[in-house]
Amino acid sequence: MPGDDLPAFCFYQEFEPRPPETLRFDRHYLMYCIKGAVRLEFEGRRWVLPPSYAAWIPADTELAVSITHPMTCCSVLFRPGFVDALPEESVVFTITALARDMIHHCRRWGPDSTRFDDHAHYFFQALALTCTELAHRPSNVWTPMVRTEAMKRAIAFTEDHLGDEIALADVAAAAHLSERTLLRRYAEEAGMSWRQSLRRLRMIRAVELLSNEEEPIVQVALQVGYASLSAFNKAFREFSGDTPAAFRARRRDGSETRTEQP
Numbered sequence: 001m002p003g004d005d006l007p008a009f010c011f012y013q014e015f016e017p018r019p020p021e022t023l024r025f026d027r028h029y030l031m032y033c034i035k036g037a038v039r040l041e042f043e044g045r046r047w048v049l050p051p052s053y054a055a056w057i058p059a060d061t062e063l064a065v066s067i068t069h070p071m072t073c074c075s076v077l078f079r080p081g082f083v084d085a086l087p088e089e090s091v092v093f094t095i096t097a098l099a100r101d102m103i104h105h106c107r108r109w110g111p112d113s114t115r116f117d118d119h120a121h122y123f124f125q126a127l128a129l130t131c132t133e134l135a136h137r138p139s140n141v142w143t144p145m146v147r148t149e150a151m152k153r154a155i156a157f158t159e160d161h162l163g164d165e166i167a168l169a170d171v172a173a174a175a176h177l178s179e180r181t182l183l184r185r186y187a188e189e190a191g192m193s194w195r196q197s198l199r200r201l202r203m204i205r206a207v208e209l210l211s212n213e214e215e216p217i218v219q220v221a222l223q224v225g226y227a228s229l230s231a232f233n234k235a236f237r238e239f240s241g242d243t244p245a246a247f248r249a250r251r252r253d254g255s256e257t258r259t260e261q262p
Contacts, residue, residue, distance in 0.1 A: 006116055007082045008124035010106035011075045020066035027077040028086060029057040030131055032095065032103050036071025037208045040064070042090050045142040048204050050211030052247065053139050054095045054103075056087050056131060063090070069212075076106050076127065083128040092139040099134060102127045140239070141204050143197070146189040150175045154182060158198060162205050163223045168194060203239040206232075210248050217244045 020041075031038070037050040042063035049055055057063060059080050078086075106127065109120050146152055157174035158166060171194070172182045186194045202224040209220045218229055221244075226232035233243050240247055 006079075006109070006111070006113065007121065008076060008078045008106075008128075009109050009111045009113060010103070011073065011077060011111060012107050014070065014072045015067050016070055018067050020064050022062060022064050024060060024062050025057065025077065026059055027079055028059050028128075029055075029061075030076040030078070030103070030128075031055040031057060032074055032076075032100075033211075034072045034074045034104075035211075036067075036069050037211045038071055038073070039066045039068065040092075041145060044145050046145055047092050047139075047142050048208045049092065050207055051100075052095060052207070052211070052250070053092050053141065054099070054131065054134075055090065055092045056135050057090050058086075058088060061090055074103055074107065076103060076124070078124065078128055083125050086128060086132055087135045091135045092141065093131070093134045093137060094139055096134065099127070099130050102130065141207055143200055143204060144190045144192075146185075148185065148189065150177050150182075151185050151189050154185075155197075155201075158201055159205070162202050162225050164225065166198060166225070199235065200239075202226075203236060206236060206244065207240070207247075210244055213248070217248070220244065 015038075020039075031040075031049065032054040033049055033051055035051065037048055040047040040049055040055060040063055042057070042061060047055065102123070106124065109116065109124075113120075143155075146155060154171050154175035154177075157171055161170075168179050168182070172179045175182055175185075177185065183194055186192065186197055190197050192200070206220055206224045209215055209223060210217070217232075221227075221229050221232035224232070226235065236242070236244050236247070242250065
């Protein structure tokens with residue numbers, strides 16, 4: 001297989017939308033999207049990975065990946081043992097200008113590279129250690145993976161209607177549950193209330209939409225259920241630590257983002 005003889009290499013490729021698939025890698029995987037966003041599921045949580053974030057996936061971790069819009073991947077794979085003291089668990093973290101530029105620099109060493117010199121060796125090690133430091137401040141852009149089919153129906157219905165005024169009764173009907181039972185299921189399976197889950201789903205969809213520079217922020221607000229731009233700005237700031245405009249600007253210029261709020 002390409003890259004088998006290399007201690008580390010960069011994987012760069014453009015992808016069209018594709019249905020979810022389950023993957024497992026025999027290397028540590030630093031996943032990063034230069035353009036667009038990818039959806040991930042691993043270790044009981046669901047994530048959206050736009051260019052503002054990166055994911056560290058340890059070797060032999062099973063994850064589900066789905067691509068809903070065209071995206072460009074620029075990721076790095078490390079052979080286990082190549083670098084010591086790497087994260088032992090999967091984590092999504094905010095990318096910085098330095099880490100982003102280092103990942104871009106790694107494109108010169110693809111899976112078919114015939115030259116892996118000292119420059120490559122130490123550069124990949126420096127990148128891994130840089131991302132290990134960033135992984136100590138994990139991202140908040142996740143939703144829980146629910147267990148029962150009823151709750152899966154509830155989440156799916158909610159995600160399909162994020163731009164609407166969603167009523168608990170409508171979600172309960174879609175899940176084939178009473179409102180009281182649905183509220184209990186949210187607490188048991190999602191670990192949060194229905195309203196907390198709805199707000200989180202809206203904010204995560206907003207993060208995904210904001211990765212498209214051509215999408216006006218007011219349209220993003222409408223697509224996630226906010227008729228008022230000021231209300232959307234307030235909710236997004238409380239979730240991410242930035243206004244939507246500042247979040248997009250930081251992604252554009254690569255400056256470090258603020259620490260997200262739990």
